[in-house]
Amino acid sequence: MLKATITADIFRDTVDALSALVTECRLHFSETEVWARAVDTANVAMIILSLKKEAFSQYEATTGEIGLDIAKLKNTYSMMGKASDIRLEHPDGANKIEVTFEGYHYSITLLDSNTIKKDPNAPGIQLPGQVTISGSELNNVIKSAAIVSDKIWFAIDPDNKEFVLYAEGDSDNIKRSFSAGEVIACNWQQAKSLFSIDYLKDMGKVMSHAEKVTIDLGADHPIKFSFEIAGGNGQVEYLLAPRIEAD
Amino acid sequence: MLFLNFAELCSRLEKISGRLDTIALLSETICSLSEEDLPHFCRLILGKPFPEWSGQKLGVGPNLLYEAVAYVTGKKRDEIIDRLSRVGDAGAAVEDLLSQKSQTSFFTVELSLSDIMAALLEISVTEGGRSQKEKVRVIQRLLSNASPLEGHYITAILLEDFRIGIGDGNLREAIARAFSVNPDLVEYANQVRNDMGEVALLAKQGETALQSVRLVPFHPVRMMLARQGTISGVLESGNPVAVEYKYDGARFQFHKQNGRCRMYSRRLEEVTAAMPDVVTLLNDALPDDIIVDGEVIAVRDGRPLPFQTVLRRFRRKHNVAEAADAITMLPNLFDILYLDGRMLIDLPFHIRREKLCKVAGNFVTPQLVSDNESEIEAYYHAALDAGHEGVMLKLQDSRYTPGVRGKDWVKIKPEADTLDLVVTGAEWGEGKRAHVFGSFLLSVRDEEKLIPISRVATGFSDEQLAWLHDTLQDDILRKDGKMVYFEPRLVFEVGYSEIQKSPNYEGGYALRFPRFIELREDKDIKEANTTEDVTDRYIQTHKVQNES
Numbered sequence: 113m114l115k116a117t118i119t120a121d122i123f124r125d126t127v128d129a130l131s132a133l134v135t136e137c138r139l140h141f142s143e144t145e146v147w148a149r150a151v152d153t154a155n156v157a158m159i160i161l162s163l164k165k166e167a168f169s170q171y172e173a174t175t176g177e178i179g180l181d182i183a184k185l186k187n188t189y190s191m192m193g194k195a196s197d198i199r200l201e202h203p204d205g206a207n208k209i210e211v212t213f214e215g216y217h218y219s220i221t222l223l224d225s226n227t228i229k230k231d232p233n234a235p236g237i238q239l240p241g242q243v244t245i246s247g248s249e250l251n252n253v254i255k256s257a258a259i260v261s262d263k264i265w266f267a268i269d270p271d272n273k274e275f276v277l278y279a280e281g282d283s284d285n286i287k288r289s290f291s292a293g294e295v296i297a298c299n300w301q302q303a304k305s306l307f308s309i310d311y312l313k314d315m316g317k318v319m320s321h322a323e324k325v326t327i328d329l330g331a332d333h334p335i336k337f338s339f340e341i342a343g344g345n346g347q348v349e350y351l352l353a354p355r356i357e358a359d
Numbered sequence: 360m361l362f363l364n365f366a367e368l369c370s371r372l373e374k375i376s377g378r379l380d381t382i383a384l385l386s387e388t389i390c391s392l393s394e395e396d397l398p399h400f401c402r403l404i405l406g407k408p409f410p411e412w413s414g415q416k417l418g419v420g421p422n423l424l425y426e427a428v429a430y431v432t433g434k435k436r437d438e439i440i441d442r443l444s445r446v447g448d449a450g451a452a453v454e455d456l457l458s459q460k461s462q463t464s465f466f467t468v469e470l471s472l473s474d475i476m477a478a479l480l481e482i483s484v485t486e487g488g489r490s491q492k493e494k495v496r497v498i499q500r501l502l503s504n505a506s507p508l509e510g511h512y513i514t515a516i517l518l519e520d521f522r523i524g525i526g527d528g529n530l531r532e533a534i535a536r537a538f539s540v541n542p543d544l545v546e547y548a549n550q551v552r553n554d555m556g557e558v559a560l561l562a563k564q565g566e567t568a569l570q571s572v573r574l575v576p577f578h579p580v581r582m583m584l585a586r587q588g589t590i591s592g593v594l595e596s597g598n599p600v601a602v603e604y605k606y607d608g609a610r611f612q613f614h615k616q617n618g619r620c621r622m623y624s625r626r627l628e629e630v631t632a633a634m635p636d637v638v639t640l641l642n643d644a645l646p647d648d649i650i651v652d653g654e655v656i657a658v659r660d661g662r663p664l665p666f667q668t669v670l671r672r673f674r675r676k677h678n679v680a681e682a683a684d685a686i687t688m689l690p691n692l693f694d695i696l697y698l699d700g701r702m703l704i705d706l707p708f709h710i711r712r713e714k715l716c717k718v719a720g721n722f723v724t725p726q727l728v729s730d731n732e733s734e735i736e737a738y739y740h741a742a743l744d745a746g747h748e749g750v751m752l753k754l755q756d757s758r759y760t761p762g763v764r765g766k767d768w769v770k771i772k773p774e775a776d777t778l779d780l781v782v783t784g785a786e787w788g789e790g791k792r793a794h795v796f797g798s799f800l801l802s803v804r805d806e807e808k809l810i811p812i813s814r815v816a817t818g819f820s821d822e823q824l825a826w827l828h829d830t831l832q833d834d835i836l837r838k839d840g841k842m843v844y845f846e847p848r849l850v851f852e853v854g855y856s857e858i859q860k861s862p863n864y865e866g867g868y869a870l871r872f873p874r875f876i877e878l879r880e881d882k883d884i885k886e887a888n889t890t891e892d893v894t895d896r897y898i899q900t901h902k903v904q905n906e907s
Contacts, residue, residue: 135496153496154431154503155464183489229500235465262435308433308462334465353463355433 113204114141114178117170120196120213122342124189125321126163129341129348131182132314133159138225139180141173151232157311158232158351167345169197178202178209179223185211188218235351239328239336241268241303243275244296247322247339253277253288254316258309260284263355266329267304279309296324303329305354315350332356360396362470365403366508373523385525385533389559397563398556399476401530406521408479410554412579414629415483419494419517420833421449421846427498428453433462444837449518449846454511457502467504475501475513482517518846522807530555538562544569550761551704553580553627574702576616576650579623581762583652583694585751588769590735593752599730601708601753603693604742605770608656609669609881611690613641615649624673625881633675637688646718650697652759653722658687663746670880693724693751696759704759708767711759728755739771748772776856778870778888779879781809782849785831787841788824795828796843801851801873803866805890810866812893815853818875827878850879850887858897868893 130137130148137150147162165171188211192198199212202222211218257264260281267276275290275298292298315337319325322339329335337350368388375381385404392400402408409415421443429436439456446452478497485493501513515521531549535542540562548558548569561568574580593600610625611634620642622631631638637655645651657668668686695715696704703711709728716723727738739750749772757767780801788797798816802809819827827849834845854874861869 151465153499154462155466156462156503158465232465263433310430310433351465353465355461356463357461 113172113174113176114146114200114202114209115170115172116146116168116200118168118198118200120192120194120198122163122167122346123198124192125318125341126161126346127182127185129161129318130159130180131186132318133157133311133350135183136179136181136223136228138177138228138231140175140177142175143173146173149231149234151229152311153229155232156308156353157315158234160234160349160351161346163342163346167342174204176202176204177225179225179228180209181220181223184220188213188216188220191216234349235334237330237333239303239330239333240301241299241329242301242326243268243290243298243329244324244326245275245290245294246296247319247325249290250325250327250337251316251320254309254312256288257286258313260286262309263306264309264312265304265306266327266335268298268301268329270300270302273298273300297326303331303333305329305332305335306357307335307352308355311352315352318348319350360392360400360472362472362475362509362513363506365400365472366506366512369404369512369523370508372525378529381525381529382532382536385529386536389533389537394560394563396472397559398554399472401534401555401559403472403475403516403521404523404525405527405530405555406516406519406523408476408516409483410556411581412553412627414627415480417479417482417517417519419482419498421518421836422833423491423495424449424453424498424514424517427495427502428456430495430499431462431502432456432460434460440837444839444844447837449520449836450511450515453502453514454507457505457510458507464503470501470504470509475516479516520846524807527555534559534562538565540566540569548572550763551580551702553578553761574650574697574704576614576648576697577619577621579612579614579627580696581627582610582612582625583759583761583768584764585768585770586764586766588752588771590732590739590752590771593754593769594730594732594735596754597730599728599755600735601712601755602727602729602735602738603724603751603753604691604745604747605749605751605772606654606656606691607663607746607748608654608691609673610652610654611637612696613638613645613649613651613653613690613692615642615645615647618647626883630673633673634688635680637690641690641722644719644722646699648697648699649695649718651692651715651719652694652696653690653692653724655688655690658689670878673880690722691724692719692722694759695719704761707756707758708753709755743773777852777854777876778803778812778893779850779852779882779886780812781847781884781887782831782845782851783809783811783847784842784844785827786814787843792824795824796831799827799851799875800842800844801853802847802887803890803893804885804887805866809847809884810890811864812866812868813853813855813864813870813873815851815873815875817873818854823875823878847884850882850884852876852879858893860897866890866893868897 133152134150137148139148145162145164149160151158196213201210207222208219257279261279265278269276273292275295278287319339325337325339327337332354334351334353339348341348425436425439428439442456443452478501481497482494502510505513531542531545535545544566545562548561549555551572551574552558612623614621620638622634622638624630655669657664695711729735742750752769754767782799783802784800785796786798788795798814800811801813802811831845834848836844836846854876855870857871859869859871863869
C-alpha cells in the first residue's frame, strides 16, 4: 500500500531520472522510503534511486513493490502545473496506481513486475578517483562533446591537478580541463576511462539540475555519478560501464 | 538447452557437407533434448520460430537490427552498414561486430533456447505505435547477452535468413532416427500438423502417436501442389484421369467450424478480413465443420480477370467493402480435406470429389473424367478459350498430400516462358525514374544460395515502381554506388524470349528481353525457380532447335 503526496517538481525529477535509462522498472516502498534499482536493456547503465519519506508532504506505506511503465507516468506531465501537489495512491493488490492533481485523476495500469528485468546488484568495485563538480557544468561539457564524438574520456591528472574531459572526433576534438579551483572537491587520485556519450547525454540532462555531482572514477573502470534530488531527501546514483578501445 | 550450444551446433552443421553426417549429428542432438526444448529446437533449426500454420510473424527488418546492434556494440549505424556490405551476410557481420564491441557491460545473462523463444514471441506479439521501439529493445536485450556466435544465429533468425542447409527432409530423417520411428510416418504427421516441433514430440511418443494425427479446423495445412507435365504422359498408366480447369486466381483454404469461418492464402496467411464477399458465399453454401481447398478468381462479365486483381484484394486492409463491390470474386472448390470431424485426405480423390459435390454444390469446379487424349485436349482448349490458364490432371485414386509437389496432380498450360525470380538488388533510375529504382537485379535459387541471372527494367507501371521503391526501403542491406542490395523477400514473375549462356552472370545464363509480368506476392522466395530449372529449360529449347 502506498498513499503519498509530493510536489510536481520532485515527481518530475524522480521520473526523469529513471526515464534517462529505462522504460520500465520495479518501484519498491517501505514505511520510510521508496527506491528503485534498474539497468538498461544492454546492461551498460544502471540507476539506484531512493526518496526518503521526508521528500513527500504526506507519506504512508507498507512494504511492497509495483511495476511502472515510465512512459505512461510521463504522460501526466502535460497537465501538471509547476506547483501542483501530486497525490499517489496504490491500494494493496491493485494493478493500478492513481495519480491525482488539480482536478485530474489518472488511473495508470501497472506492469506485471515479474515481466520486468530483475533488480541488478550494484557492482562491488573500488573506484580510486573522486571529483565533485556542478551538475550544469558537467552537462555542458557532455553536450559540447556530443557534437564532435560519440565517446568521451573522463580523467583525473594528479600531476597537473586537473580533472579532464576529452572527446576526440574524426576531425575535431574538444577538451575541458577543470583546475583545482574549478572543482568543488577532488582527491587527485589517478584515473582515466572512456564512456559512450549516447548514455551520458540523457543522464547529463537530469544531472544538470543538481548543484553538485560526485564522480567516482577508475582506470578503464565503470563511472559512478552521485547527486541529490528532492532538496537532499533523495539520492540518485548512475553507473555506466566503460568502453574499452582495442588499440 | 543453452542457445550457445544451439549456435555451436548450427556452426558445425554448416560445415558438414554430407547428408548422412548431418542427419547423424542432428538426431544425436534431438535425442538429448528435453520435452520443452524439443519443439523449439525443431522449429529453430529450420529457421522458423513459429509453426507455419500459426500465422505468427516477427516483422523485423534490417533497420531495426542495425539500431539494436549500434546500441549494443557502441558503434555508429554507418559503421554497422559498412561492415555488413563488406561481409555480405548479416549474421556473419553481426558476429564480427560483437567480437569487436568496445562497449562493456555490467553483466551478461546466459541465454537458453527458451529465453530466445520467449523473446521472439514478445517481438511477434508487439503491435501498435510503440511496437518498433519495443522490438528494438528486445533485440538489444538479446544481443547484449549474446556471444558473437550466438549473435550470428539470432540475427539470421530475426531476419528470417537462416540458411544452414537443414530442410524438412534432413530433419524428418533425424527425428525418425532419434526416436526409432518410420520417416514416412514423420512426413505424414508433418503434412497433417504442419509443424515439425509438434511432430517431433509425437515421434518421441512413438509411431502410434504419429499415425493418429488429425486435421483440425483453423490449423491450416500446406496446399497440395502440381507438377508440370503432358497429357500423354499422364495417360500412360491407361487409367482415366480427372480433368479440371486450372484457374488464374489465388489459391485458398477455407475452414468453418461452429459458425466461424476463416480463409487462408497459399502461404497460409489469414485473408478472411480481406475477402468478406467470398467468405459469405462459402459460409452460406457450406455445412459446418469443414475444410475445403480451392481457387478464387475475379470475374467481370463472366470472364476471369488477371490474377493480380485477386491478389490486390488479398493484400487489402482498408476500404475492403468498396473493393468488394467493384469486382466479383468467385470461389471454385476442387478438394475437401475434412468434414464433420473426419479427416479425408487419405481417401482416394474420386471419393473426396463425391463428398465435395454433395456439400458444396454450385461452387465445385467442373470436371471431366476421361482416358481419351483428344477429348482432354479439347477440354484444355476450351479452358484456354474461357480465359483460364489451362487444365489440371488428377489421378483418381490419389491421396491429398499437403505441401507435396508429386506426380498425382499435373498441370497442363501453354509453354511458359516465364520464371519466378527473387529480387536481390536494384539500381537507382535516371531521368523520369531518378527517385525510384530503375532496374532490378533478379536471382535464381541454387540450394541455399541466390545466384543473379538477370536484370529487369521494363514492364513496370509508374505506380508499381513507386510502390516497389517504398516497400523495399526496409529491406536494404547495403549500397554500392548506384546499386542497392536487398534482404531477399519479393518474387517477380518475369517473361523472356530466350535463355542464353552468359559470362556476365555468376550462374552462367542470362535472360534475353526480360520483362516484368507481375509481383508474386503469393510466393515465398523458397518457391522461386532454381538454377536447375533454368538449365533444364536451356537444354530443352536447344534440343528442340537442334531437332528442327
